[in-house]
Amino acid sequence: MKRQKNWTLDEQLELIRAVGERKCQIMGKFSATVTTQTKRQAWDEIYRAMGCLRTPDQLQQCWRNLLKKTRQLYSLFKKHEQRTGKFIVFLS
Structure with missing residues (x-):
């Protein structure tokens, strides 16, 4: 199977927006x-709404990767915020 292209910034922003609209379903704790099933349905809705060639599993993986990067950047920011002097963040 051929490797797919990297996610574009527009695709990532669209994913963030779509997940934000379904935040309670996707990130909510399990309850009645x-x-x-409701979480899976929410990911399927995002898949259909984005109209992309990526599968719901790929959407979830990208979302997990975005969360991981965000947490790492936040941790780095908090770590350096407590120091004195200048702090510059290089985003890659």
Whole structure:
């Protein structure tokens, strides 16, 4: 199977927006209203809304990667915020 192209910034922003609209379903704790099935349905809705060639599993993986990068940057920011002197963040 051939490797797909990297996610573009527009694709990532669209994914962030779509997940934000379904935040309670996707990131909510399991309960009577939030089940594995409702979470899967939410990802399928995002898949259809984005109209892209990526699968729901790829959407979830990209979302997990975005969360991981965000947490790392936030941790780095908090670490350097407590220091004195100048702080410059280089985003890659």
